[in-house]
Amino acid sequence: MNANNMQSRGDLGSRGKRGGAASADHDQDSIDLGELLAILWRRKWLIAAFVVLGTTIATLAGTQVQKRYTATAALMLEPLNEQVVNLQQVVAGLTGDAPALATQVRLLTARDQIARVMDDMSLFEDPEFNPALDPANQPSNLDYAIGGPIEMVLEMLPENLVIAAGLAKEKLPVLATEAPILNRQAAVDRFARNFEVRLDDPSYVMLVSFTSPDPQKAADIANRVTQIYVEDQINSKSAATTKAASWLDDRLAALSSEVEAAERAVEKFRAENDIVSTRDVTLNDQQLADLNQQLIESRAELAAAQATLRLARDMRGGGAGLDTMAEVLNSPVIIALRGQETDLLRRENELKQQFGPRHPMIQQIATEKQQLYSKISAEVARIAANLSNQVEVIGTRVATLESELDKAKGTTVKDRDAEIKLRELERQADASRALYEQFLQRSKETREQQKLIEADAKILSVAAPPDRPSTAGPRLFGAVGFAGSLVVGSLLSLLLERRDQGLRSSRQIERLLGQQPLALVPRLDRLRRNQKPHQYLVAKPLSAYTEAIRSVLTTLKLSSVDNPPKVILVTSSLPQEGKSTFVTSLATFAARSQKKVILVDLDLRHPSVARELGRPVAAGIVEFMVGDRTLDEVVQHDPATGLDFLPVKRQTANPTDLLDSQKMRLLIETLRQTYDYVFLDCAPVMSVTDSRVAALLADRVVFCVRWSKTPKDAVSLSFDTLRQTNVPIGGIVVTQVDVKKHAQYGYGDVAQYYGKYQDYYVN
Missing domain, CATH: 3.40.50.300 (P-loop containing nucleotide triphosphate hydrolases)
Incomplete structure (x- = not known):
């Protein structure tokens, strides 16, 4: 075989590999809409058969469904954010958070609440709810796991088949004594299946709906449910308020006696221990505080004077002058003498420039300067001696204050024991008084609230008998059957096409x-x-x-x-x-x-x-x-x-x-x-x-x-x-x-x- 053939062979092989890989990737990553439509068109008769069959069955099922009517009443929940009184209430109102609203829904749909409504309206004697009174109800030996229309379909199948599929189980034998209880439970179950309460988010409106073959009965039940709910709220609040007011009155009488006894004990103890207070502070405490403050100030003044005296002695012992000390610099006499010194120096400088250093006037100024310096030294010595005297005076005052403080402490220690007992008596009296005032306020609020008791919900709109059924009619059943059978037929067509392993097209x-x-x-x-x-x-x-x-x-x-x-x-x-x-x-x-x-x-x-x-x-x-x-x-x-x-x-x-x-x-x-x-x-x-x-x-x-x-x-x-x-x-x-x-x-x-x-x- 020649070289051209070998080259052609290699090119074809490589093109095939590349083309196959690329096409495979394209096939996996994309969906050809045209091919999908072509597949459905090829299986059009299969799809048409499914559509005709599904639509027919669904329409026939729709004609067999009993017409039912749904009536709806509206309750408006009112969270009590603004109250007549600002203190904590005896009976708290409804809060506006989601858990509280959901709780009200659960309360309305509770089995006990349903049973109360049924008792109130004598629905347990109604054949629509009581299976024992329903002539069309044929007791079944099976307990189906799925209710509604599917249960009707399951009833048509053999019982053994339904049990084997796990869709039902055999009912246990019922004793004659248990039959009324079971019938009552079954009636509540029937009521609950047709009863719905939902929140109309995001508002505080709660919709109460009931479905029945009789439109008037549906409206009556929905309205009665809302009325009983509102009545229950008012009755429960009224009972709670009355009970709280009675208890508060009894408690107030006992607290009043306790407060009076506690206040008498406080005043008696004050008189026995000669305790006089000024704005909650005794005279001894005030005197002790004043002496202590004076002592602190005097000790600080003494320490400052001693430090100044020590500095002056150190400077003199070291041969240095005291001219730089703050007491010397700030002395009015020293300041005046230094001013004179400045004038003499200025005059001396002028005369030297005018007459020379040997002029008699310059000699006179030198004599004056010497006298001035002697005055400054004398004044500095006087300031130093004054510092020593000041230290002695302040030290004497500190010693006197310490003696008086010791005496005041002795008196104060005796008063402390009495004050401890007094404060204990005062705390007991204050606690009794506060508790009494609190109960008195609560009692007044409770009595006022008895006149203002309202339910946390009010009926926003009553249910009217509906004029149109809420159940789906044959047309809707037919539409659902048409759509469902069309989808099933299309999926089956795609599945059959998927299972078809043959090749038909160039693509x-x-x-x-x-x-x-x-x-x-x-x-x-x-x-x-x-x-x-x-x-x-x-x-x-x-x-x-x-x-x-x-x-x-x-x-x-x-x-x-x-x-x-x-x-x-x-x-x-x-x-x-x-x-x-x-x-x-x-x-x-x-x-x-x-x-x-x-x-x-x-x-x-x-x-x-x-x-x-x-x-x-x-x-x-x-x-x-x-x-x-x-x-x-x-x-x-x-x-x-x-x-x-x-x-x-x-x-x-x-x-x-x-x-x-x-x-x-x-x-x-x-x-x-x-x-x-x-x-x-x-x-x-x-x-x-x-x-x-x-x-x-x-x-x-x-x-x-x-x-x-x-x-x-x-x-x-x-x-x-x-x-x-x-x-x-x-x-x-x-x-x-x-x-x-x-x-x-x-x-x-x-x-x-x-x-x-x-x-x-x-x-």
């Missing part, structure tokens, strides 16, 4: 294998008796079948313009896919196109070429390969088609070795040199390995897939096997296409138009 083949098919060959349903498809091709050269064969041969020729394929092998995944019929027709068409053609049967296990051509066989390719006959002796000619063919007469023990032999390669090369086209009919890929070996002899391999029959897995596995063998795949051909069904399915490929353009074909 499906391209997604699966990564290649567009060469042609979709129509199935011939109008053959004359004993007429073969290749004979039909000869008789109808302008038919759609012939056009499909022509398309395959033309595409193979154009696959390599410079070096068109001459040896073409035809195979398939499984038997009975029409490969032998197709290759015979392809060879016949090539022979009728004035080409020299030979058809070689390489299906050594189940040969079919001679049978397809209807020719007797004396010897075949096996005889030639073992040397019993020459090539001219085994090659036969079919005058009807104009082609030569090499059949199989005798089988061989090892067909694969024969196909892989050097002599087989020489035979194919000899035929290549002799004929324009050499067509090879080979065994299916999935059956044996012969086709993989024989494919290496060909320039191109044509892979046949039977329309709607060949499983996708078999096609994909066989095609992958050929690609892994690195054989030159020329394309895929879909055989035995049902043109009418294909056109109805609307796949959008060439076979869809065979029926639409019949004027172009002579079938």
